[in-house]
Amino acid sequence: MNLYYHIAKQFFFSLNDIGKITKKISIIGIGLGSFALIISISVLNGFEQKLDEKISNFDGHIRISGLEQKFDISEIELLEGIVSTSFSLDRKGIINHSSDKSVVIFKQVDYNKIKSFYKVPFAGNNPNENEILIGNDVAARLGIRVGDEVIISSPLDNGSFLGFPPAIKTKVSGIFYSKILDYDNKYIFISNNIGKKLFHNISNLKSLDVKVKNSLEIDSIKKRLVSLLGTGKTIESWRDRNSALVSAIEMEKIGSIFVLSLIILVASFSMSSTLSLITIKKIKDIGILRLLGMKLGDIRKIIIFQNLIIGLKGLFWGMVIGSGLVSFQNFFNIISLPSDIYAMETLPMILTSEDIGIVFFINALIIIIAGIFGGKKYLKHDPLELLKWVK
Amino acid sequence: MGEVILSSKNLVKTYRNGKDRLIVLDGININIVSGSINTIVGESGSGKSTLLNVLSSLDSFDQGDLVIDGKDIKSLSEEGLSKFRNRTIGFIFQFHHLLPDFTVNENILMPIWIKSGYKKNQESLNLLDDFGLIKLKDKYPNEISGGERQRVAIIRAIINNPKIIFADEPSGNLDEKNSIKLIDLFKTINRDYGTTILLTTHNPQIASIGSKVFELKSGELKEK
Numbered sequence: 134m135n136l137y138y139h140i141a142k143q144f145f146f147s148l149n150d151i152g153k154i155t156k157k158i159s160i161i162g163i164g165l166g167s168f169a170l171i172i173s174i175s176v177l178n179g180f181e182q183k184l185d186e187k188i189s190n191f192d193g194h195i196r197i198s199g200l201e202q203k204f205d206i207s208e209i210e211l212l213e214g215i216v217s218t219s220f221s222l223d224r225k226g227i228i229n230h231s232s233d234k235s236v237v238i239f240k241q242v243d244y245n246k247i248k249s250f251y252k253v254p255f256a257g258n259n260p261n262e263n264e265i266l267i268g269n270d271v272a273a274r275l276g277i278r279v280g281d282e283v284i285i286s287s288p289l290d291n292g293s294f295l296g297f298p299p300a301i302k303t304k305v306s307g308i309f310y311s312k313i314l315d316y317d318n319k320y321i322f323i324s325n326n327i328g329k330k331l332f333h334n335i336s337n338l339k340s341l342d343v344k345v346k347n348s349l350e351i352d353s354i355k356k357r358l359v360s361l362l363g364t365g366k367t368i369e370s371w372r373d374r375n376s377a378l379v380s381a382i383e384m385e386k387i388g389s390i391f392v393l394s395l396i397i398l399v400a401s402f403s404m405s406s407t408l409s410l411i412t413i414k415k416i417k418d419i420g421i422l423r424l425l426g427m428k429l430g431d432i433r434k435i436i437i438f439q440n441l442i443i444g445l446k447g448l449f450w451g452m453v454i455g456s457g458l459v460s461f462q463n464f465f466n467i468i469s470l471p472s473d474i475y476a477m478e479t480l481p482m483i484l485t486s487e488d489i490g491i492v493f494f495i496n497a498l499i500i501i502i503a504g505i506f507g508g509k510k511y512l513k514h515d516p517l518e519l520l521k522w523v524k
Numbered sequence: 525m526g527e528v529i530l531s532s533k534n535l536v537k538t539y540r541n542g543k544d545r546l547i548v549l550d551g552i553n554i555n556i557v558s559g560s561i562n563t564i565v566g567e568s569g570s571g572k573s574t575l576l577n578v579l580s581s582l583d584s585f586d587q588g589d590l591v592i593d594g595k596d597i598k599s600l601s602e603e604g605l606s607k608f609r610n611r612t613i614g615f616i617f618q619f620h621h622l623l624p625d626f627t628v629n630e631n632i633l634m635p636i637w638i639k640s641g642y643k644k645n646q647e648s649l650n651l652l653d654d655f656g657l658i659k660l661k662d663k664y665p666n667e668i669s670g671g672e673r674q675r676v677a678i679i680r681a682i683i684n685n686p687k688i689i690f691a692d693e694p695s696g697n698l699d700e701k702n703s704i705k706l707i708d709l710f711k712t713i714n715r716d717y718g719t720t721i722l723l724t725t726h727n728p729q730i731a732s733i734g735s736k737v738f739e740l741k742s743g744e745l746k747e748k
Contacts, residue, residue: 135642136638136641136642139642143623143625144625146625147624147625418623418624418625421621421623422623422634422638423606424582424609424621425609425610425615425634425635425680426606426607426608426609426610426635426638426639427606427610428602428606428607429603429606430603431638515582515583516582517577517583520617520621
């Protein structure tokens with residue numbers, strides 16, 4: 134055991150009732166702050182993970198554009214960390230139903246992968262090559278139901294020598310609901326067969342959507358793809374394509390860490406006052422230690438250890454209770470959410486060792502700073518003055 | 525005659541009182557020989573404690589030179605002075621100044637811990653045994669008598685084998701029986717460990733143990 138820790142621990146023994154209460158308040162404050170930080174970070178992580186899941190189920194984690202038609206995608210599929218790939222094409226078009234029209238984005242995909250790659254839930258039947266799946270909000274806007282016939286056209290392509298755009302009458306086999314506004318409001322899945330009939334002006338159409346095993350490895354897989362494919366290709370992750378949204382999430386995370394750290398900061402004030410109380414009460418003992426040859430720097434170490442004893446106790450309990458709640462939620466899903474608003478049934482919570490490290494670092498920093506400042510003003514006196522201190 | 529362990533030349537200590545300066549120590553010259561017992565007597569308020577505090581490096585002085593064990597005290601930094609106090613000097617006060625949250629054994633070990641780190645050490649138990657206080661080792665200061673506390677404080681003062689012990693009115697709070705025990709203890713320490721002792725007292729019986737007796741009067745020190 135360390136001498137400074139031993140002395141710090143012993144100094145707590147003779148705390149009076151007020152000292153004991155402020156010590157407990159400090160522990161509870163630090164614990165509460167750590168708990169709030171853990172919960173807040175894990176909820177934000179959970180929502181981010183859900184977003185990752187939803188967007189990757191629609192567009193894949195990474196999209197590669199500009200591949201030559203003859204490119205052998207097995208080279209990409211063999212790369213470590215890549216789970217599956219699918220060619221797709223996004224192109225603006227128009228959907229007509231009755232007398233209503235709407236501008237939409239056609240997403241041309243291989244229907245064989247509609248369930249394995251694009252795991253977007255939908256009501257209705259699996260589409261055949263001549264049918265389409267439309268977004269829930271598009272259907273609601275145009276009053277379309279499963280089984281209805283609609284006309285889709287692509288004004289960006291020339292359908293005839295008179296300049297009319299190609300148009301196809303097709304059947305809506307299903308209505309998907311990704312619960313992502315932009316997608317449900319704009320997108321329509323079409324087959325390669327329909328795409329060929331609509332998109333006359335595109336020869337080398339497609340982008341390659343890529344799904345990875347672990348979304349935390351997206352950046353490293355992107356780098357591997359760049360070195361494999363060389364220049365002239367566009368390789369973007371879903372985060373790159375939704376940078377505004379990702380930045381907003383990051384800002385929210387930083388904001389909540391900052392705001393919740395204020396709880397710990399306020400608790401550290403209480404901790405500092407506890408320390409001042411102990412220092413005043415123990416001023417004569419500090420004088421004795423100085424008399425026996427203890428250096429001023431070593432006395433400061435004792436005070437920092439006192440702070441660590443209080444702070445780490447609070448931090449420990451806050452982290453244990455917080456992590457426990459996250460685990461409990463992940464096992465038993467006790468906290469549910471209104472699924473029509475949040476697009477998920479239960480509150481998602483994810484906690485990583487990195488997050489625990491961040492919470493620990495923030496707490497430790499505040500605790501040590503409070504320790505450096507707590508009781509500082511009483512220590513500048515020489516041993517004799519400390520011994521004569523009148524409480 | 526042994527070597528000089530403490531030497532002061534023209535030590536002056538003043539206190540500011542508004543615009544006036546009060547001279548408490550006025551050119552103190554003293555040489556303390558290693559291995560001797562020296563006592564300083566004087567009336568109450570004569571400045572005995574101030575002199576002892578200055579000579580033991582606990583208090584500053586305005587003018588003069590002070591050398592203890594070959595070290596010029598003025599030249600030492602805060603850190604250097606702490607280290608010097610820990611290794612060279614032992615302190616004993618009228619009030620025992622034991623740490624209330626630590627056992628007798630821990631109190632005695634504290635200077636060793638400060639010097640060499642927190643680890644087990646048999647030295648304090650040996651000393652407690654030598655001085656017949658071993659049964660007190662696990663007791664806290666508030667569980668033992670005043671005389672026992674003072675003897676524990678003395679054992680703590682010698683645990684690091686200091687060259688010199690400064691004792692300020694060590695019997696001030698003790699009855700006659702305990703004062704006699706204390707005198708015996710100082711004599712034993714001086715004989716067995718060769719430790720130099722400089723103490724202040726107003727008790728003539730205690731003053732008589734000194735091979736040299738100094739009197740402090742009107743800020744000046746004279747050998748009696």
